[in-house]
Amino acid sequence: MTNFLLKISLYSISYLPMWVLYIISDILYLIAYKILGYRKKVVQNNLKNSFPEKTERELNIISQKFYRHFFDIILESIKAVSITGSSLKNKVVFNNIEVFNKYAKQNQSVVLAVSHYGNWEWGILGISLNAQQKMMGVYKKLSSNFFNYFMNKIRGKFGAALIEMNQIFRYLIKTKKECQIIGLLADQSPIKNESNYWTHFLNQETSVYLGPEKIAKKFNYPVLFCSMKKVKRGHYEVFIEELCTNPEKTREGEITSLYLRKMETVINENPEYWLWTHRRWKHKK
Numbered sequence: 001m002t003n004f005l006l007k008i009s010l011y012s013i014s015y016l017p018m019w020v021l022y023i024i025s026d027i028l029y030l031i032a033y034k035i036l037g038y039r040k041k042v043v044q045n046n047l048k049n050s051f052p053e054k055t056e057r058e059l060n061i062i063s064q065k066f067y068r069h070f071f072d073i074i075l076e077s078i079k080a081v082s083i084t085g086s087s088l089k090n091k092v093v094f095n096n097i098e099v100f101n102k103y104a105k106q107n108q109s110v111v112l113a114v115s116h117y118g119n120w121e122w123g124i125l126g127i128s129l130n131a132q133q134k135m136m137g138v139y140k141k142l143s144s145n146f147f148n149y150f151m152n153k154i155r156g157k158f159g160a161a162l163i164e165m166n167q168i169f170r171y172l173i174k175t176k177k178e179c180q181i182i183g184l185l186a187d188q189s190p191i192k193n194e195s196n197y198w199t200h201f202l203n204q205e206t207s208v209y210l211g212p213e214k215i216a217k218k219f220n221y222p223v224l225f226c227s228m229k230k231v232k233r234g235h236y237e238v239f240i241e242e243l244c245t246n247p248e249k250t251r252e253g254e255i256t257s258l259y260l261r262k263m264e265t266v267i268n269e270n271p272e273y274w275l276w277t278h279r280r281w282k283h284k285k
Helices: 002-014 018-035 040-050 056-079 085-091 098-105 120-130 145-155 165-174 211-219 254-269
Strands: 092-094 110-114 134-139 161-164 180-185 198-201 204-207 223-232 235-244
Touching: 002 056, 002 145, 018 056, 040 056, 056 120, 085 092, 085 120, 092 120, 098 235, 110 120, 110 211, 120 134, 120 145, 120 180, 120 223, 120 235, 134 145, 134 165, 161 165, 165 211, 180 211, 198 254, 211 223, 211 254, 223 254, 235 254
Parallel strands: 092 235, 110 180, 110 223, 134 161, 134 180
Antiparallel strands: 198 204, 223 235
């Protein structure tokens, strides 16, 4: 019964116009950030350690901007339940979709390294709508069965295949002849017993998830990098670029390092659009 009511509530919210959803977002910002201080210490520590050169005032400004964006993402993700393809195409614009088209013509699958930046949920939907080849998203199962189902329902709305992380290699071997975009959120923290590769990221010693690199090297799939710019509220631009075209000849960690350096550049330009509530540095070497 609880899940049923939750489902009805989320679907009802989704059909509200965007301007109403942004009012709800503003209210959530005031309650969760100003009053309850939702994950405020996590965000403050992450920002302080990532930008030691910034003043407390500068960090507070980034924090406030992040929380406003964070609640926008939540409401925009709920809106994805009812959003039409034409509406999403107006909100998520791809500047160089020809990079995908190039590999589609070659019938060549690619690995797409994505991050928790901008609105990655809308980004997945946008790729499904704009790319000629099939979009395949790799996900880490959520602890809540309801939200796991709900998010996968949204992500697969425009035809993307959703594969759980521990099933990925089996799936790729089975579909090796298909031309796919294999999208992975590459900036997440690996589980503790897989924290065996460390590097520096945002001025901190960081345990790194090697999933995109392992897949690329095993199948020799080119690796592309996806960056997302927030133009204004509810509108994003996506840029795709080649990160590595011949993974087989790279050293361990080389592709991951290229990705992280790109991400650092993106985050340093507009840090408020990255997911700072995530406990990215919870594991210590």
